Amino acid sequence: MIELDDLCIRQGAFALENLSFQVPSGAYSVLMGKTGCGKTSVLECVAGLRTPVSGRIRLHGHDVTDLAPGARGLGYVPQDGALFRTMRVRDQLAFALVIRHWPVRQIDERVKELAGWLGLEALLDRFTHGLSGGEAQRIALGRALAFHPRALLLDEPLSSLDEDTRGELTSLLKQLHARENLTVLHVTHSRSEAERLGDVIFRLENGKISEKGP
Amino acid sequence: MTSEHRPGSNLPFFVAFSLLGGSYVVLILAMLAADIFKTSPIHFWNALSSPEIRYSIRLSLISCSITAILALWVAVPLGYLLSRTEFIGRTLVDTVLDIPIVIPPLVVGLSLLILFQTSPGQFIQKFVPITFAIPSVILAQFAVSTAFAVRTMRVTFDQIPVRTEQVALTLGCNRSQAFWRVTFPQARRGLLTAGTLAWARSLGEFGPILIFSGATRMKTEVLPTTVFLELSIGKLEAALAVSLLMVVAAVIVLVIARAFGLRGAGLI
Numbered sequence: 286m287i288e289l290d291d292l293c294i295r296q297g298a299f300a301l302e303n304l305s306f307q308v309p310s311g312a313y314s315v316l317m318g319k320t321g322c323g324k325t326s327v328l329e330c331v332a333g334l335r336t337p338v339s340g341r342i343r344l345h346g347h348d349v350t351d352l353a354p355g356a357r358g359l360g361y362v363p364q365d366g367a368l369f370r371t372m373r374v375r376d377q378l379a380f381a382l383v384i385r386h387w388p389v390r391q392i393d394e395r396v397k398e399l400a401g402w403l404g405l406e407a408l409l410d411r412f413t414h415g416l417s418g419g420e421a422q423r424i425a426l427g428r429a430l431a432f433h434p435r436a437l438l439l440d441e442p443l444s445s446l447d448e449d450t451r452g453e454l455t456s457l458l459k460q461l462h463a464r465e466n467l468t469v470l471h472v473t474h475s476r477s478e479a480e481r482l483g484d485v486i487f488r489l490e491n492g493k494i495s496e497k498g499p
Numbered sequence: 500m501t502s503e504h505r506p507g508s509n510l511p512f513f514v515a516f517s518l519l520g521g522s523y524v525v526l527i528l529a530m531l532a533a534d535i536f537k538t539s540p541i542h543f544w545n546a547l548s549s550p551e552i553r554y555s556i557r558l559s560l561i562s563c564s565i566t567a568i569l570a571l572w573v574a575v576p577l578g579y580l581l582s583r584t585e586f587i588g589r590t591l592v593d594t595v596l597d598i599p600i601v602i603p604p605l606v607v608g609l610s611l612l613i614l615f616q617t618s619p620g621q622f623i624q625k626f627v628p629i630t631f632a633i634p635s636v637i638l639a640q641f642a643v644s645t646a647f648a649v650r651t652m653r654v655t656f657d658q659i660p661v662r663t664e665q666v667a668l669t670l671g672c673n674r675s676q677a678f679w680r681v682t683f684p685q686a687r688r689g690l691l692t693a694g695t696l697a698w699a700r701s702l703g704e705f706g707p708i709l710i711f712s713g714a715t716r717m718k719t720e721v722l723p724t725t726v727f728l729e730l731s732i733g734k735l736e737a738a739l740a741v742s743l744l745m746v747v748a749a750v751i752v753l754v755i756a757r758a759f760g761l762r763g764a765g766l767i
Contacts, residue, residue: 355669365660367665367666369663432670
């Protein structure tokens with residue numbers, strides 16, 4: 286479960302006050318709202334990339350508000366994928382496992398498993414230059430899932446893709462959610478995307494969160 | 500009224516801009532051509548045969564290389580901090596870094612000389628002789644060229660998306676791991692650029708070296724000092740030959756820098 290309790294976020298003149306919502310364990314939740322309403326700021330707070338002014342963030346009952354991003358055990362996929370330009374696809378997928386000092390054989394097995402799920406086998410030895418938007422997002426997804434995160438945070442992962450690729454990735458996200466029994470918080474401005482994917486839909490409007498249901 | 504409109508020829512625009520911009524390129528080429536026509540291979544040979552000039556070439560190459568390495572040691576952390584972090588006094592630090600760029604180089608040399616006349620400076624000199632010795636050459640070059648290296652590294656880090664570093668943090672890295680594994684490898688071209696700029700800038704440094712190191716033959720003599728000394732004794736041909744050697748060295752450095760994408764980064 287991801288739980289936000291009275292969260293306040295401020296950046297310059299922009300502020301979000303007293304945000305509270307809960308994402309049930311194993312649910313695919315979507316946080317939607319207009320561009321600039323603060324969805325990404327909320328996601329960054331959960332990921333540990335932004336410090337809230339006040340309020341608490343709990344993950345499966347544990348308070349993670351003061352933990353460093355890497356100690357929260359959350360997978361994070363930003364809007365543009367943010368792939369590491371100097372690494373091959375194989376190294377991107379293995380990155381979190383190398384940091385965690387997994388044995389080489391287990392890293393290889395996990396990379397192969399992820400590449401199989403995400404259709405990346407043919408790309409493993411390539412650098413990221415020249416990859417399509419869909420390929421880049423699948424790699425970013427695999428990189429975030431590699432270490433079996435406790436929850437997955439997705440920041441508009443489909444917004445820069447063409448319609449066909451968006452459809453493919455939507456199916457892939459549904460499959461992965463079911464297979465890994467993941468708790469997901471997905472941020473988007475697209476109502477259709479929210480309705481296709483969300484078990485729970487939250488709407489962020491005028492600084493207030495409301496639950497819309499699926 | 501009709502919607503028909505003919506925008507006219509683009510030729511006058513490009514001709515005017517080419518003439519205005521081209522006049523500066525012509526000036527540089529004319530200066531180089533004048534130097535080349537005024538000298539001859541025999542002057543080069545004579546210059547290279549002189550032990551004093553060979554010493555100054557050797558000292559220039561060694562001191563510029565040491566300076567470039569020292570400049571990078573400072574430029575990488577400082578460029579990164581200025582690019583990625585907010586701290587009290589950041590604007591002040593940023594302004595201070597512009598001082599060696601905007602003040603006359605002679606003033607840098609004079610300030611260094613005065614600094615090493617103070618009690619702490621004198622104390623250091625009890626252990627390492629600096630003023631009017633070889634370390635002063637490196638320190639004078641370092642004082643000026645590092646500012647350019649820091650600027651270059653800052654622009655380099657500005658151009659690397661902060662998001663990749665943030666993703667690395669969520670994947671389990673601390674700031675140090677995120678920097679060395681993700682950001683630094685992406686900064687390799689900028690590093691080479693900063694190093695070559697610091698090297699080239701050091702090669703041409705004269706004012707601060709003259710004041711802080713003196714112009715002693717076979718001791719603190721670097722290539723710009725040689726040009727000055729040869730001119731002062733009326734050996735114009737030798738001064739020209741050494742000048743052209745410096746031009747060749749600078750061109751080689753700039754070609755390397757451009758080959759590694761400096762131009763694309765908009766830094767030169």
